[in-house]
Amino acid sequence: MSIPPRKILLATDFSARSDRAEARALALAHQYDCKLLVVHVLERQPKTRLARRTRFSPQSRPDNRLIESAKRQLLNALVQGGNRVAVRIEEGHPSKTVLRIAREEGCDLIVTGVARNEMLGRFTLGETVDELMRGSLIPLLIVTDRVHGPYNNIVVAADYSDASRQALEAAAAFFPDRTLRLLHAHGAPGSYAVEDVESYREQMRLAARREYLAFLDTVNLPAEQRARFDVLIEGGNLTELLQELVESSSIDLVVLGSRVRGLLPEAFVGSVAKRVVSALPCDALVIRGHKA
Incomplete structure (x- = not known):
């Protein structure tokens, strides 16, 4: 913990x-x-071969x-x-x-x-x-x-990954007296092939919410802390959803996990986190996950 x-x-x-x-x-x-x-x-x-040493110089x-x-x-x-x-x-x-x-x-x-x-x-x-x-x-x-002032309006961007689990645990430890909004962005694959798109997307949202609540039960936090989570499940792009939520709800801090995948080169580490942080108009707390 x-x-x-x-x-x-x-x-x-x-x-x-x-x-x-x-x-x-x-x-x-x-x-x-x-x-x-x-x-x-x-x-x-930087040292160059042509540079001549100057006595007493920096x-x-x-x-x-x-x-x-x-x-x-x-x-x-x-x-x-x-x-x-x-x-x-x-x-x-x-x-x-x-x-x-x-x-x-x-x-x-x-x-x-x-x-x-x-x-x-x-x-x-x-x-x-x-x-x-x-x-x-x-x-x-x-x-x-x-x-x-202190961080009051805090959002944790979290999926089902270990990095997100660590981000949730860190946010709860850093801000134990704050209500944490948890934003999970889900997709709706195949929506183009159904007649009632809105109904289909709502079914996908409810299914994602059930899976996400089951995931939260695996987070290493007391029940009273998990009770302070305000879960938001929305379909769409995570970066765009965060931008909209930050601007509409006066969010002053976004917490997110930076995932590390196996033996990928360092250049790819946390690329999603970097893309999200670069687009945010507020402070960001990045929690590094363990290697998968």
Whole structure:
């Protein structure tokens, strides 16, 4: 069974939108009364054969003044965190360094922001966030919205997979006092061949609901927690249904599992989760599933 975070890692790059992830990470650290580790990674400059070594240049050795300046900037930005906040600044590959530090420090949650926002709520995840989604074995919170308070309206996108089961258990552990809306998108195969399409789709929806309620009985949660699930069964495309639900119901967080299939190359890991997260106009919590 999942448990609430005991140590949160905030991965920040000082970009214009990183303040949203910083504010959310700080709010969660207060909410869970846990430690907050702030990580900033300085990317190494690529070496070329033609480049001539310059004495005392940043390429010759790490710039300690830059590191100390970055630490002060982060601590000043997160001064409200008090003694619960610590800072680590290292050189290396951003996503690999963040994941290594998360393992070393025993973090339960990684918080990060998006690369940039575009019009109409669309945004690009950016290379580092994309790599974190594919590589992180612990929950990853991708922040796009400003903090207006604790997460209240939460949707869990879940099918019958082990990844969805883990997402449900994690969401219940992270938000034990919230009602969780569970959205399951089902299909209606063969509907083009029937005369009464609406009646057929309603039969498919009821059948999917019965199967889904049976699936929920397998989730490792007490009955009182499962009683707080608000199950929504709808036919259609998951991404489109989530977009409609988020916009119509003021959803501020979507939780979903990222499935890993056997020996598929890493490039395919979590591709569905990435597609869904990229289309959402709200924050997303991605729970990595075990290999199938």
